[in-house]
Amino acid sequence: MPGAVSNSPRRVLRGDVLDFTADPGFNPPGESPGVRFRPDHLVLIEGERIAAVQPADQPLTPDWQIAEQLDHRGRLIMPGFIDTHVHCPQLDVIASYGTELLDWLNTYTFPAERRYVDESVADEGAERFLEALWAHGTTSAVIFATVHKTSAEALFRRGSEARMRLVTGKVLMDRHAPDGLRDDVAQAERDCVDLIQRWHGKDRQSYAVTVRFAPTSTSEQLVMAGQLVQHHHGVYMQTHVAENRDEVRWVAELFPDARSYLDVYDRDGLIGPRAVLAHGIWLDDNDRAVLRDHGAQIAHSPSSNLFLGSGLFDWRLAEQSGVNVSLASDVGGGTSLSMLRNMADAYKIQAMQGVRLSAWKALHTATAGAAQHLGLHDEIGRVEPGLMADLAVWDTAVGPVALHRNGLARDLHERLFAWITLGDERNLAATVVAGQPRFVRP
Template identity: 45%
Template sequence: MPLTRKAYRAAILHSIADPAEVGIEASYEYFEDGLLVVDNGQISAIGHASELLPTLPADIDITHYQDALITPGFIDTHIHLPQTGMVGAYGEQLLDWLNTYTFPCESQFADKAHADEVADIFIKELLRNGTTTALVFGSVHPQSVNSFFEAAEQLDLRMIAGKVMMDRNAPDYLTDTAESSYVESKALIERWHGKGRLHYAVTPRFAPTSTPEQLTLAGQLLSEYPDLYMQTHISENLKEIEWVKELFPERKGYLDVYDHYQLLGERSVFAHGVHLCDDECARLAETGSAIAFCPTSNFFLGSGLFNLPMAEKHKLNVGIGTDVGGGTSFSLLQTLNEAYKVVQLQGARLSPFKSLYLATLGGARALRLEDKIGTLLPGTDADFLVLDYNATPLLSYRLKQANNIAETLFVLMTLGDDRTVLQTYAAGALVHQR
């Protein structure tokens, strides 16, 4: 296979550490006139154009962007494929919203043709918004996951997904059994996990919709395949937390349910965590588990405000999630806009560099993939974006007033959306062009 080497010239910015741990200045690298060199789908060099250009062959293909910023691809640590068709559904909080909108919408995924159609729309939306890796809930139907992975494999995307396990407290047309969920999940794992850049996540929807038998088998799958992911929901809504107490009176609390069934671990991602206490944050951190912070969804469903400073205090891994369809946008730029407000409402501040970290390296660390994605360091996958400073008239005008990269980044996160993403690259291939 011939060596394919390309270079991309623009302003370049990426996170290299968590600002909460090393301070803002040491947390990122910025090249005002930068060069990114890609060899066979991986990054081989990053630096100042003036320093790198003399080291490259004269005939190398260089794409030069004006008024643009290259960043790592965004990482969405919590999103639902089957809810694409009901995003922006009016007027309910979590439990009523599930029954009124979500379950009927998810029932359509019994049909493989429908699953194929939505998987195509869903992946195009991710890429249009600059999301190159996502941790995805399917529906209870195995075909939802097959459709998603088939579409992702064609583009060589790094994606993680799983079939929902749900054997109680849901409509009959949408439940599996403890045994069938185990058998179907195992077949999907054997088919997809580790194939190309695809990974499988064991996916009990949340504690109220799984029997103890099903949660036991979810834990068994994790012990049988040590590098699997686990994704579920936790402490999103106060009524949900009360419900968990009623269903599992023998457990200390919501997290303890999952802990008891051995679902905590280095590749376990719990969505929301809005109402976690200090002890639960400490236990999540101790087990290497992560939280997906979903500000847009938490606002939209009236769930509450995630306590990011508390998570930082416990050195808990946190990624950002759009949580479509509870969240109302596939755009992680828009999601970071909401995250800023969540932190503001708690009397704290979210720096644009911490936001960049959450959407890139923080998400990669939550997924234990920081050696492959989340930065632009040599040796990582060439998953990156080109953000256009002139995407809209207002953005263009506002960025002309920006005095430094911090201000530029913050404006991109407040005024930016899918229109800001000029191009998305995955494994060095152009997978979206605005």
């Protein structure tokens, strides 16, 4: 059940282990490097970390024979998914009808976020949100809180208690937002510095300087945000960029001296190797060169882009231009926290542009690829000794249609592509965070 935790210091998971040692690229499935599939293996967990991965027919030493044994034979054991752009308070407005981005924010999102000024609402929301991530097989996330300091505080506190890798921060927003959702430059800076000092780098928590998007910050606030990024070692920066054509036009009106939407951030020192920019659909070649040169990443949010009608992200062009790309749910603009469903939507978006996204590429992007782009590859994203035991266990087929299709699969890729296409959180058997079970399917 969600939140279930055993105190056993050692666990042994048995199943088919899949992870990636390199980016498979946009190659045909049979020509993809880096796929590491280890059928019927044991994953030995000691405390928070993976101690060993070995064939199941290799005897355990006596000290491991008494460990808690979790038999998942026939199931897939993978690194937990990494969602690089998601909004905690927007569970309240997921699946809201009928508007594009800017109207959607005003009609649904901002009223929901205003409630998070209440500490009890923020705490309950953070608990509900993290448990929902675990129930979808996600073990790490880059998260938008709200403009209220208490909302970021609640996420940090809940994430710390669970020893979950979180990247989050208080949203910066000092204009073009309703009452109750605006801050001011001086107080926002004080709040950010306090949160950085108390949480960044502690208990697997990392701070992200969080600019909502360029229209909701004055030039003064953007300068302040850039100074925070430059002066506090190792902090991340997260924001939105070039999601919607009306939004791009608005940014051009608000910042007529900027070369582009991305330049609004770049000129104030916000773009660097720890910058995570959601969407990036309407960028040009110069923008992509800036992202490449700084090592920043685009958090591709496929279900959100389709649901809000924002546009079709050209993933292959971005990577050919040297831009790092990760995968995100963007709930609540996105319609599901399931990274499987977002992979399926990503496949459709690329197919409309003549590109075929393999299961290998999709799964790598949501695990080892995201870890690499976030600078966390020595902690998460693979099933290897020494890394954190952040894992998800999956049934690759649930229900009569999927089971029938699974039985007809000619090879592993065909089987896992069908899992991505037909699957969702109902396929999840268990989620482990820092060695502790956080979700077990009833």
